[in-house]
Amino acid sequence: MFPPLCQGSKGNSMGSLPRVSLLLLVLNVFLLTGPSVQAGKIMVFPVDGSHWVNMNLLIQNLHARGHEVTVVRTATSWYVKESAPHYRSITVTLPQAIVIEKEDFFVNFLIKMLEIKREGSVTGFVKFYWEMLNALSDIHKQASLLGVEIFENKTLMQNIRDTQFDMVLIDPGLPVGVLVAHELKLPTVYNVRWITSGEGHFVVAPSPSSYVPTSAHPVTDKMTFIQKVKNMLFYFLNTCIDKFIVCPHYDRLVDKYFGPDVKFYHLLQGADIWLMRVDFVFEFPRPTMPNIAYIGGFQCKPSKPLSKELEVFVQSSGEHGVILMSLGTLVKGLPTDITSEIAAVFAQLPQKVIWRHLGERPSNLGNNTLLVKWMPQNDLLGHPKIKAFVAHGGTNGVYESIYHGVPIIGIPLLFDQFENILRLEARGAARVVDAAKLTRQNFLEAVQDVLNNPSYRNNMKRLSAIHRDKPMPPLDTAVYWIEFVMRHKGAAHLRTESYKMPWYSYYSVDVIAFMLAILLMLTAAAVGFIRFICLQLCMKRKSKQE
Amino acid sequence: MFPPLCQGSKGNSMGSLPRVSLLLLVLNVFLLTGPSVQAGKIMVFPVDGSHWVNMNLLIQNLHARGHEVTVVRTATSWYVKESAPHYRSITVTLPQAIVIEKEDFFVNFLIKMLEIKREGSVTGFVKFYWEMLNALSDIHKQASLLGVEIFENKTLMQNIRDTQFDMVLIDPGLPVGVLVAHELKLPTVYNVRWITSGEGHFVVAPSPSSYVPTSAHPVTDKMTFIQKVKNMLFYFLNTCIDKFIVCPHYDRLVDKYFGPDVKFYHLLQGADIWLMRVDFVFEFPRPTMPNIAYIGGFQCKPSKPLSKELEVFVQSSGEHGVILMSLGTLVKGLPTDITSEIAAVFAQLPQKVIWRHLGERPSNLGNNTLLVKWMPQNDLLGHPKIKAFVAHGGTNGVYESIYHGVPIIGIPLLFDQFENILRLEARGAARVVDAAKLTRQNFLEAVQDVLNNPSYRNNMKRLSAIHRDKPMPPLDTAVYWIEFVMRHKGAAHLRTESYKMPWYSYYSVDVIAFMLAILLMLTAAAVGFIRFICLQLCMKRKSKQE
Numbered sequence A, B: 001m002f003p004p005l006c007q008g009s010k011g012n013s014m015g016s017l018p019r020v021s022l023l024l025l026v027l028n029v030f031l032l033t034g035p036s037v038q039a040g041k042i043m044v045f046p047v048d049g050s051h052w053v054n055m056n057l058l059i060q061n062l063h064a065r066g067h068e069v070t071v072v073r074t075a076t077s078w079y080v081k082e083s084a085p086h087y088r089s090i091t092v093t094l095p096q097a098i099v100i101e102k103e104d105f106f107v108n109f110l111i112k113m114l115e116i117k118r119e120g121s122v123t124g125f126v127k128f129y130w131e132m133l134n135a136l137s138d139i140h141k142q143a144s145l146l147g148v149e150i151f152e153n154k155t156l157m158q159n160i161r162d163t164q165f166d167m168v169l170i171d172p173g174l175p176v177g178v179l180v181a182h183e184l185k186l187p188t189v190y191n192v193r194w195i196t197s198g199e200g201h202f203v204v205a206p207s208p209s210s211y212v213p214t215s216a217h218p219v220t221d222k223m224t225f226i227q228k229v230k231n232m233l234f235y236f237l238n239t240c241i242d243k244f245i246v247c248p249h250y251d252r253l254v255d256k257y258f259g260p261d262v263k264f265y266h267l268l269q270g271a272d273i274w275l276m277r278v279d280f281v282f283e284f285p286r287p288t289m290p291n292i293a294y295i296g297g298f299q300c301k302p303s304k305p306l307s308k309e310l311e312v313f314v315q316s317s318g319e320h321g322v323i324l325m326s327l328g329t330l331v332k333g334l335p336t337d338i339t340s341e342i343a344a345v346f347a348q349l350p351q352k353v354i355w356r357h358l359g360e361r362p363s364n365l366g367n368n369t370l371l372v373k374w375m376p377q378n379d380l381l382g383h384p385k386i387k388a389f390v391a392h393g394g395t396n397g398v399y400e401s402i403y404h405g406v407p408i409i410g411i412p413l414l415f416d417q418f419e420n421i422l423r424l425e426a427r428g429a430a431r432v433v434d435a436a437k438l439t440r441q442n443f444l445e446a447v448q449d450v451l452n453n454p455s456y457r458n459n460m461k462r463l464s465a466i467h468r469d470k471p472m473p474p475l476d477t478a479v480y481w482i483e484f485v486m487r488h489k490g491a492a493h494l495r496t497e498s499y500k501m502p503w504y505s506y507y508s509v510d511v512i513a514f515m516l517a518i519l520l521m522l523t524a525a526a527v528g529f530i531r532f533i534c535l536q537l538c539m540k541r542k543s544k545q546e
Helices: A022-031 A050-064 A103-119 A122-152 A154-163 A176-184 A225-258 A264-269 A308-315 A336-348 A377-381 A395-404 A417-426 A440-452 A454-468 A474-488 A509-545 B022-031 B050-064 B103-119 B122-152 B154-163 B176-184 B225-258 B264-269 B308-315 B336-348 B377-381 B395-404 B417-426 B440-452 B454-468 B474-488 B509-545
Strands: A041-045 A068-074 A088-092 A167-170 A188-192 A273-276 A292-294 A322-326 A352-356 A369-372 A386-391 A408-410 A430-432 B041-045 B068-074 B088-092 B167-170 B188-192 B273-276 B292-294 B322-326 B352-356 B369-372 B386-391 B408-410 B430-432
Touching (some): A050 A474, A088 A122, A122 A225, A167 A176, A167 A474, A225 A264, A292 A474, A322 A336, A336 A440, A417 A430, B068 B122, B122 B176, B336 B440, B386 B440, B395 B417, B417 B430
Parallel strands (some): A041 A167, A273 A292, A322 A352, A322 A386, B041 B068, B041 B167, B068 B088, B188 B273, B322 B352, B386 B408
């Protein structure tokens, strides 16, 4: 059933071949709700870290529907295991591990950023930003080598060809899969929010900077004039980062393997379906495209009962209820002086607190606070006793909060977390506290505001009701479009190829220039004619007078 | 159950109050598939003619789901009956009937247009175009008076208020309902393809003229440079028609009833949900918005068995099969010399022909051709013996053809029909014959090409398969979003209000001007500084030399 994909010469190894459970297959016959679909062969290019959590869920569902999934991973992968019951893997050994595959990378990054923010030194910030750009370039350089390893390994390529995949599922944060799909002439589906260096929409849909906040610019869709100016500058900056820092690494591969007629950016823009991890209870309304399907919150599910011990702790909170705190994968990154302030605030509250915490235990921890290394976050968020969630604003936590209607006190730390929390704040469902400026006073004030002002909870409940009210649940939507692409060998009818035009043509600069030129010529001709007539008349009058 | 809406002083009459069938209500309990919804009260502003066919179908479904539907109609309405089992009506008597409520309007229009096209005289065309613009202005002037009649009739308005409608469903081709919804502060849903003077998307979504064909400009999404120039000119023309011919009639009403702070165009743009009668197997891919739901082809349904006589006729065609011909509501408009050419071609074919024809019987009609005054078009199109459809390209017929996979020989006559057929032609599923230039030769050639070249049928079958493959059938999608708007009292989270910005702000002209000014000032300052330094140096050198 699974044709053998042999190992490459550079130590590529093949993951275990899972046995498709007969029971699952039989169940699927009953569960199949969409149009019938042949079991397909799907090649997956994931991104490591928290992105994988989402991709893995999608793969589990595809496997449960009877599809064969093959995940391309690096030998040094942090989250993506070599073997799993629901997929097999192609393991590629890179000359050097991709830095984001190391957990410490993000933690160190966070510690450094907080330091610089607290110092408030401009040169420090510029230096840090420069280092960040270098890191970004390194990440994509290392990731692009995955493409080289695959293309140069003739045995592996032949085995991939022989497998006759039906499509490629890609997280285009690291877009090597796009090149492999082009080589194999296979349709592609993206599981995407971030792509190369910005938010996915910016690559595929019109994004008027007058009301669409640019990636990394934390503003709402109603901007002041100065915010609009900054928004456009951020847009230029992101475009430059994409053009000069990220894409050149992939351009080199495209030049080498596909020749000068193929442009990497066009390949990137040309996915059949964009499964966008966005929902409009969260994102501000903005232009979109027919081949974008929204699957924001597809990982959310009803909560399960808690363990006996946890249930006892939660119930002991009485009428006051419980506050959750978790900073996701960055859980280790908060300096002790900040955690100490947080602990002091928690100690003053009548609520109980469950805090996912690693590292040194704050000395001033109250009796009401339970420190845990891991918690069943979704099950807790769905528990009626939970009153608020202190979170860093990673997408998964944000969507789980929306799904269960729990208001957030946000301590955004890195990347999109600032924008994420801002979106909930704009809807009156969250309060933000700046980690670099967090004090006992402002944190307490924020927590008490969210606990005591019912508007936060009501707004989040309203968002939750809207979020859950969809023609099709987002996870089913994702599976539907993946199978659609396999059924019809792509989705060309939904995908414009207008991006292949040069920019001046796309924005009609050429047409406007042509029309202005015509207008100018006509005006000049008219003026010339009138001058000529006037001159003639003057000459006549003169000759008469003479 | 239905509160009485009394008649107005100017002879407004109230339609019969239908009894909601108990059986239907019980059935609905079982059929209700979406989230539970309270039976709602829906006010409907339809457009007469073929538009009503679609709206009526939607209303039937809303009624079957237990909602109370009230249709606002004029006393002179052509299609919208005063009483029906599935709705009640508010009938408003206008000082003058809206001209499109008369069937003859379109037929006369067609006859005149064909005459001018055949003459090929430019002055004739300009004169005709001018008359058309006048007619357009008249239509909207007459339609806007519907608003005056409603607003001025205090008893009617009070009764409407007392009914406590939950939402307003509008065909914004004639957009008076938008004003009534604003007055009642009710959420709105559009059932739309054409709005005021153009295609709906142009009012609500970015529409780059470099690849989005403008309304009334029959080109594909891949244009030559000259086509792009024309496309932009058409865009300007449509904007001018909207601004100077259509909207002023409604602006007057808005000024009178809502004051200077409210803009009619903003009300028009502000619908909660746009149920767009478009599908991307038909329309070229283009930018869209989160509050647009696509319901193109929602009227299509599986075919039912034919009557015995018709089945016998169809079966008598043997292996050659049957050709259908119908020009929809314009069936009477084709001059006899053209129908005679068509009849001659049909007479030569081995196929049988079923031709929906009113008026004089062509003298040269073949034995293989059956003339009918009406035909069960959908049931015929779904019959396996039907080989091709000779159609004018009205939307309903086009979508029925797509649904059943029957290729088209298009004889577009008016309005959007040229664009509609062109879209199918671009996908290799139709041939076009210009009615004004139709001859025995070119019509025969087109029919034989579609019959004998299997690519037309294969392409249409492919479109059909894609069209039918949707997460939710389009009619259910329409009902879903109407109920969504009632459940959540609108869909503000999907609707941008960016259109309220002035155009220069929306297109960031202000921001770009500001940035250019800053750049200019900085350059000037730098140049000034350099000149100053140079001058100083020169002076020093000079004084040294002296």
